Amino acid sequence: MKIVLAAALVALGALPAIAADTKDMKIALSNNYAGNSWRQAMLKSWDTVTKQAVSDGVIAEAPAFTTSENQATEQAGQIQNMILQGYNAIVIDAASPTALNGAIRQACDAGIVVVTFDGIATEPCAYRIAVDFKKLGSMQIDFFKSRGLKGNLLEIRGLAGVFVDDEIHSGVESAVKADPDFKIVGSVHGNWTQTVAQKEVAGILPTLPDIVAVATQGGDGFGAAQAFKDAGRKEPVIFMGNRDDELAWWKQQKDANGYVTMSASIAPGSSAFAFWVAQKILAGDKVPQDMTLPITVVTQDNLEEQIKHTEKGSVTNVNYSRQDVSNILAEGQK
Amino acid sequence: MSRQALFATAERLLPAITLGLLLAAIFTEQPRAMSYFGLNLLLSLAIPIMFATLAQMMIIAINDLDLSIGSYVSLVACIGSTLLTSQPWLGALALVCGIALYAAVGALIEWRRLPSIVVTLGLSFVWLGLAVTLLPTPGGKAPAWLSGSMRAQPAFAPLPIYFAAVLSLVGWLVVSRSSFGVILRGAGGNARSVARAGWSLLGIRMAVYGMAGLLGTISGLCLLGLTTSGDANLASRYTLVSIASVILGGGSFIGGRVFPVGAVLGAMTLTLAASFLTFMRINADWQIGAQGFILVAVLALRAMLSRGREAA
Numbered sequence: 001m002k003i004v005l006a007a008a009l010v011a012l013g014a015l016p017a018i019a020a021d022t023k024d025m026k027i028a029l030s031n032n033y034a035g036n037s038w039r040q041a042m043l044k045s046w047d048t049v050t051k052q053a054v055s056d057g058v059i060a061e062a063p064a065f066t067t068s069e070n071q072a073t074e075q076a077g078q079i080q081n082m083i084l085q086g087y088n089a090i091v092i093d094a095a096s097p098t099a100l101n102g103a104i105r106q107a108c109d110a111g112i113v114v115v116t117f118d119g120i121a122t123e124p125c126a127y128r129i130a131v132d133f134k135k136l137g138s139m140q141i142d143f144f145k146s147r148g149l150k151g152n153l154l155e156i157r158g159l160a161g162v163f164v165d166d167e168i169h170s171g172v173e174s175a176v177k178a179d180p181d182f183k184i185v186g187s188v189h190g191n192w193t194q195t196v197a198q199k200e201v202a203g204i205l206p207t208l209p210d211i212v213a214v215a216t217q218g219g220d221g222f223g224a225a226q227a228f229k230d231a232g233r234k235e236p237v238i239f240m241g242n243r244d245d246e247l248a249w250w251k252q253q254k255d256a257n258g259y260v261t262m263s264a265s266i267a268p269g270s271s272a273f274a275f276w277v278a279q280k281i282l283a284g285d286k287v288p289q290d291m292t293l294p295i296t297v298v299t300q301d302n303l304e305e306q307i308k309h310t311e312k313g314s315v316t317n318v319n320y321s322r323q324d325v326s327n328i329l330a331e332g333q334k
Numbered sequence: 335m336s337r338q339a340l341f342a343t344a345e346r347l348l349p350a351i352t353l354g355l356l357l358a359a360i361f362t363e364q365p366r367a368m369s370y371f372g373l374n375l376l377l378s379l380a381i382p383i384m385f386a387t388l389a390q391m392m393i394i395a396i397n398d399l400d401l402s403i404g405s406y407v408s409l410v411a412c413i414g415s416t417l418l419t420s421q422p423w424l425g426a427l428a429l430v431c432g433i434a435l436y437a438a439v440g441a442l443i444e445w446r447r448l449p450s451i452v453v454t455l456g457l458s459f460v461w462l463g464l465a466v467t468l469l470p471t472p473g474g475k476a477p478a479w480l481s482g483s484m485r486a487q488p489a490f491a492p493l494p495i496y497f498a499a500v501l502s503l504v505g506w507l508v509v510s511r512s513s514f515g516v517i518l519r520g521a522g523g524n525a526r527s528v529a530r531a532g533w534s535l536l537g538i539r540m541a542v543y544g545m546a547g548l549l550g551t552i553s554g555l556c557l558l559g560l561t562t563s564g565d566a567n568l569a570s571r572y573t574l575v576s577i578a579s580v581i582l583g584g585g586s587f588i589g590g591r592v593f594p595v596g597a598v599l600g601a602m603t604l605t606l607a608a609s610f611l612t613f614m615r616i617n618a619d620w621q622i623g624a625q626g627f628i629l630v631a632v633l634a635l636r637a638m639l640s641r642g643r644e645a646a
Contacts, residue, residue, distance in 0.1 A: 065612060068621040071571045073379060074608065076561065080375040081612045084367050098472040098563035102481070105562070106375065122473070122563070163471060 021283040023057050025088040027275060029064040032075050032095035032119065037243075041268035041314045042093070042118075049272035049319055058322075059279060072099035079103040082112075089113035089278040091271070094121045097163075113281045117274035117293065118266070127281065129274055129291045131266050133164055136295060137171020137215070140239045141182060143262045144213045149237060150181045151212040154204075156190040156197055156224055158217045165189075165217065172215045185209060190220035194245060198223030205231045213237040218265045218315075221246040241265045242298055242316040247307050254303065263298040267318040276325040287329065294328055341643035345636060349583045349599040352632050356606050363613045374492035378484075378560055380605035381497045382407065383575060385553030387583075387601040388505055388594060389546040390576035394585055395509070395592045396522045396542055398443065398450035402458035403550055404573035406432070408566055409465040410554025415474025415564030422477070429551050436547025437540045444539040458573070465566035472565035476558045484559030498598050505594025518542065522590025579604050582632060 029046055033039055043064055050062035065082070067074045072095040080103050082090050090107055094100050094116055101123040104114050108125035117129035144153070155172055158165035176182045186208050190197030197220035205227060214224050218241020228235050235253070240246040240263030253259035270293050281287050296316055298306040310316045318324075360376070361368045367376055386403055393400040410429065418425030439457060443450050486493055509515040520528040521538050529535050557569060581587075582603060583596030607628050611621050 063615070068619075069571055072561070072565055072568055073557070073571065077379050077605065077608055078612060080379070081609045084364055084372050084375055085613070086366060096472045096565045096568070098474070099561045099565040099568050101563055102484075102559075102561045 022059055022088075022279055024060050025282050026061040026086070027059060027089045027091060027278050027282075028062070028082045028085070028087040029271065029275075030075060030078050030082060030090055030092045031064060031066045032072075032093060033070040034066045035070075037314050038268050039093075041311070041317055042271045045269040045317060045319055046271040046275060049269075049275055053275070053279070062275065067095070070095060072096040076100050076103040079107060083107050083110050087112060089115065089282055091274045091278050092116045092119075092121065092126075093271070094119040097122050113278055115274050115278045115281070117270050117277075124289075127277065127287065127289055127291070129270065129277060129293050131270075131293045132295065133167035134171035134174075136217075136264060136266075137168040137173075138175040139264060139295070140172060140215045140262075141175035141179065143239065144182065144237065145179065147237065147260065149212045151183070152185040152209055153182050153213050153215055154201070154208065154211045154224075154236070155184050155187040155215045156201065156217065156220045157187060158189070158192045158220075160189050168217050182213075184215075185211070190217070190223065192217055192219035192241075194219060194223040194243075196220075196223070198227045201227035202230060205233065210234070211236045213239070215239055216241055219243055221263075222249050225249055235259070237261050239263070240298070242267075242296060242306075242310070244307075244310045244312055244314055247298065247303065247310055247316070251303060251307060254300070260300050262300070263316075264295050265315060266293060267296040267320075268315055269318045269320050273320040273325055273328075276320060276322045277329075279322070280325070288332070291329065292332060337646040338643055341639050341646055345639040345643065346584065346593075346596075348632065348636055348639065349593075349596040349603065352582070353599050353603045353606070356603055356610055360606060360610050360613060363610070370487075370492050374487070374494065376606060376609055377492065377494035377498075377602060380602045381484075381494050382553040382557035382560070382569070383572065383579065383601040383605055384497060384501055384598050385549050385556060386569070386572045386576040387579040387597045388501065389549035389553065391505075391509075391580045391583075391585060391592045391594065391597045392518075392542050392546045392549070393450070394522075394577075394580050394587060395518050395590050396525075396539065397588055397590070398454075399577070399587070400454045400546060401451060401573055402454040402461055403546070403576055404570045405458040405461035405465065406436075406547070406550045407554040407557060407569035407572050408564075409461040409468075410551050411558040411561070411568050412465040412469040412474070412564040412566055414480065414555055414558040415476055416468055418480075419475055419477050433544055433547035433551060436550070437544035440539040440541075440543025441536060443543075444536045462566060469564050469566055472563070474564045476562045476564075480555060480559040481562045484556060494602075498602060502595040502598045505598065509592065509594050514541075519590035519592070522588075522592075575604055576601075578629060582629060584636070 034043060046064050053059045065078055067078055075095045083106060090112055100121050104121055104123040104126050107114050114126040116126050120128040120130050157169055176184055186204050188200035188204050190200055201224045213236050216239050221238050221240040222245040224238050238261060240250055240261060242263050242265035250261060277287055296318055298316060306316050366372055386407055389403055390400055413425055413428050417428055443453055488496060517533055525535060579600035580597050583593055583600030585592040607625050611624050616624055
């Protein structure tokens with residue numbers, strides 16, 4: 001009733017659009033894990049954006065909660081607690097795509113808006129902000145193609161058995177299959193970690209012919225570069241993953257010998273994106289149930305600019321504003 | 335009442351007092367929780383933990399420890415969300431096989447005199463492997479009757495309260511009042527004398543592990559009913575939570591000293607402790623520590639009471 005009334009007032013022009021609707025509402029972040037640089041940056045983005053939103057009077061409160069053991073049952077309990085605490089919307093980075101469905105259903109039944117992002121949930125009543133990981137794989141091959149490269153590729157994969165690794169890999173694989181110019185001659189699991197990638201690549205290099213390019217998943221590019229250098233081999237085009245060490249290396253190579261590559265990953269600011277989506281839904285805006293998070297790309301031209309958005313030991317970030325989110329959603333609907 | 339009896343009563347009542355204090359704290363912090371809806375939300379995830387705790391309690395009663403219960407509960411949830419929905423008879427058969435395997439493991443431990451910790455630790459990887467084979471990526475769907483019955487809203491009190499009451503009563507009747515209970519606790523207290531009295535320790539161990547398997551199966555089904563779909567790592571934390579709940583409920587690792595009512599209360603206490611810490615807005619980094627602190631405080635109190643009883 002209250003929402004309807006508020007919407008009517010907005011329509012009549014009696015209230016300014018954003019500020020009045022949701023200023024008494026509360027949005028909570030339920031996060032399952034905080035143990036890596038991406039998640040830390042994600043929580044920081046949430047903090048920055050929501051603090052500003054609270055002081056602007058857009059929202060009453062937007063605290064973040066992280067479960068201590070990264071377990072689905074624990075996060076389900078956390079969501080149930082949030083229902084009791086009377087939040088109007090819950091934004092979730094889920095520990096499991098399915099195990100939270102029961103708790104999310106309860107939240108929806110209690111009239112709470114549920115937005116899942118990054119780690120999304122399959123429950124139909126929740127909004128999903130997914131990442132197109134397949135595209136993150138295929139765009140690498142497209143980039144190599146646009147550079148006029150031909151020949152052997154090395155693929156560095158992520159953590160075996162994890163959904164994200166499978167998705168990116170299948171993107172790379174299908175793009176290579178469609179293109180007779182490329183052939184994957186080696187594949188290692190770098191676990192998205194510089195040291196692991198370096199060790200694994202160093203191990204497989206002696207068995208490989210000349211490599212023209214390396215497809216990666218982020219966090220592993222700098223390690224791969226080190227391994228090629230140590231083996232005394234020519235540096236191939238290594239696709240980067242927006243990590244601070246990767247960009248720094250790229251910059252150094254670019255200045256030294258005009259090295260050209262590209263870098264892409266998901267900005268940790270996706271939490272801010274999810275926050276604005278939740279806020280827009282509360283404000284009565286129409287938002288699609290399934291959305292796709294934009295991939296943040298660093299190119300030869302904006303490298304210097306993007307390095308400024310990348311903190312030491314972290315990932316290139318974008319703090320989405322409400323307007324950014326509106327623009328991206330409008331573009332997605334075209 | 336003598337002082338000794340007073341201390342003994344206080345010790346027995348400790349799990350109930352702990353739970354009461356925690357509930358009171360939650361109600362003052364979050365008055366909305368003091369309702370049918372609120373209690374249901376707070377305690378619904380305690381239902382599978384209660385069953386897992388009772389499964390662990392059976393094993394602890396005979397001085398063993400089950401490190402595989404968490405992954406077994408996850409496996410049951412995976413069977414439930416795949417086979418039980420698509421081919422109900424095959425699913426039911428798989429669940430029965432799981433219970434039979436549990437009993438067989440009990441027999442193996444008795445027969446070869448193996449340490450239960452090692453066997454069950456190994457077994458936990460077997461369960462996880464089976465679960466991943468069945469359900470490589472999280473998904474599946476719980477049978478409608480299961481998710482429907484876990485959403486039931488009975489009259490007077492929310493579902494978890496009924497579960498707690500019935501489980502406490504049945505557990506108390508079986509463990510503390512029946513002749514099977516006497517043998518069970520006897521096998522934990524002094525296995526040799528039970529064997530000398532003509533009981534087969536092999537049979538006892540098989541029965542105990544089989545019952546633990548049955549309780550673990552019910553736990554997995556309840557959990558699946560709540561989450562509505564499976565995940566191979568759904569319940570991995572239940573292993574440690576169930577052990578902590580048994581101990582919190584007054585049980586000991588040796589001597590066949592277990593208390594079903596206490597164990598049920600312990601399971602509810604541990605579930606609520608996490609909620610309480612969230613309501614208090616305690617930072618996640620401190621939450622595990624704070625939970626541990628609650629556990630240590632209760633156990634220290636119990637040790638004091640039991641020393642007081644012995645001194646009196």
